[in-house]
Amino acid sequence: MSNEVNPFESLQEQIDDAAAYLEYPTDVLERLKHPERVLETNLSVEMDDGSIEVFKAFRSQFNGDRGPYKGGIRYHPQVSRDEVKALSGWMVYKCAAVNIPYGGGKGGIKLDPREYSDGEVERVTRSFAKELRPFIGEDRDIPAPDVNTGQREMNWIKDTYETLENTTEPGVITGKAPESGGSAGRVEATGRSVMLTTREAFDYLGKDVGEATVAVQGYGNAGSVAAKLIDDLGANIVAVSDSSGAVYNPDGFDARAAKSHKNETGSVTGFEDATEELTNEELLTLDVDLLIPAALENAINGDIAQEVQADIIVEAANGPLTPRADDVLTDRDVAVFPDILANAGGVTVSYFEWVQNRQRFYWEEQRVNDELERVITNAFDNLVKTYERTDAPSFRTAMYVVAIERVVNAAEEAGIWP
Numbered sequence: 001m002s003n004e005v006n007p008f009e010s011l012q013e014q015i016d017d018a019a020a021y022l023e024y025p026t027d028v029l030e031r032l033k034h035p036e037r038v039l040e041t042n043l044s045v046e047m048d049d050g051s052i053e054v055f056k057a058f059r060s061q062f063n064g065d066r067g068p069y070k071g072g073i074r075y076h077p078q079v080s081r082d083e084v085k086a087l088s089g090w091m092v093y094k095c096a097a098v099n100i101p102y103g104g105g106k107g108g109i110k111l112d113p114r115e116y117s118d119g120e121v122e123r124v125t126r127s128f129a130k131e132l133r134p135f136i137g138e139d140r141d142i143p144a145p146d147v148n149t150g151q152r153e154m155n156w157i158k159d160t161y162e163t164l165e166n167t168t169e170p171g172v173i174t175g176k177a178p179e180s181g182g183s184a185g186r187v188e189a190t191g192r193s194v195m196l197t198t199r200e201a202f203d204y205l206g207k208d209v210g211e212a213t214v215a216v217q218g219y220g221n222a223g224s225v226a227a228k229l230i231d232d233l234g235a236n237i238v239a240v241s242d243s244s245g246a247v248y249n250p251d252g253f254d255a256r257a258a259k260s261h262k263n264e265t266g267s268v269t270g271f272e273d274a275t276e277e278l279t280n281e282e283l284l285t286l287d288v289d290l291l292i293p294a295a296l297e298n299a300i301n302g303d304i305a306q307e308v309q310a311d312i313i314v315e316a317a318n319g320p321l322t323p324r325a326d327d328v329l330t331d332r333d334v335a336v337f338p339d340i341l342a343n344a345g346g347v348t349v350s351y352f353e354w355v356q357n358r359q360r361f362y363w364e365e366q367r368v369n370d371e372l373e374r375v376i377t378n379a380f381d382n383l384v385k386t387y388e389r390t391d392a393p394s395f396r397t398a399m400y401v402v403a404i405e406r407v408v409n410a411a412e413e414a415g416i417w418p
């Protein structure tokens, strides 16, 4: 993440943009722009050599008007209090956009897991779980995976929580391995909603996704699954990147083969079916029909936005465009389909996982995928109706109008507890 733009300020600007289309008093809007509380903690953890290292960690509970706080935990050296606050706010509006009964939260540990052994990462994770224990619970706050965390970390957090609480409560966390109560389809869910949003977007704009050329920035779980499923729609994946660089072939390549290469070598660079290596910025400004930013926030700033040649952007990452980039792309008539819809598949299938955990009754993958498709297509329909009704300048602003109305309605119905 480039820190030239504070993501928390970006979130607040996005809310202000949508507020212009809603008639709420200032006090109501202020509540929508700040977290209810943020836990900041310092984890002292023993390293393999016997030394003690201290890791800064956060959990922001942004808003619980629509249900328990919900959102992932990321491990990244650039994790900060403001980043976690922004990400927790985006979770509130994401859950409201797709109408699942959650508020929003987010956590993070300032740590690059690649620099530590598995045992060290486990001890850091269990130490954070111990700190989180009084704040989380299946009706209180439900963490999940995010950047650099996955089933392994979720299983450790669940085990630590259940051990300390002397209970079984798999719904305290989602994104677990199936053997630990995870849902079928959860790993692919974020990429799947990116594909579904892409399919609906092309259809709405009267374009043929089967003819589209596609560039994907970031080839982790969200980016690589989205690429694979969009490849299956008949589109042509021409460029993909990761933190080591980008690869390009104007004739396109198989998204699955690019992922296998990354799995084998640790990076997409050197992929044999590519004809050229590019920088990340060159990938973002390629002449393609669809661009999918699938890495971290602030990937596209105002300057890069001036050079973007794609007609459509579908955001797989959280917050990949700065507000200035958003303005530039809106002026240039690039259709941007926002993160709070496009990547909402992850939290939506987390919701299905939580439902299954509570019922102790597990679904087949097909049922998960069908229910996810229903949620995303309904949200897309609501988005375009609101876009047309309000005449909002962007799909992002229209999606925030939908989401903010839902949060405010829930708060108003609850009334004020003095």
Ligand code: GLU
Residues within 6 Å of the ligand: 070, 071, 072, 073, 094, 142, 143, 144, 145, 146, 147, 174, 175, 318, 343, 344, 346, 347, 348, 350
């Ligand atoms: N980290 C994911 C997100 O940003 C998933 C959150 C969840 O499943 O709770 O949406």
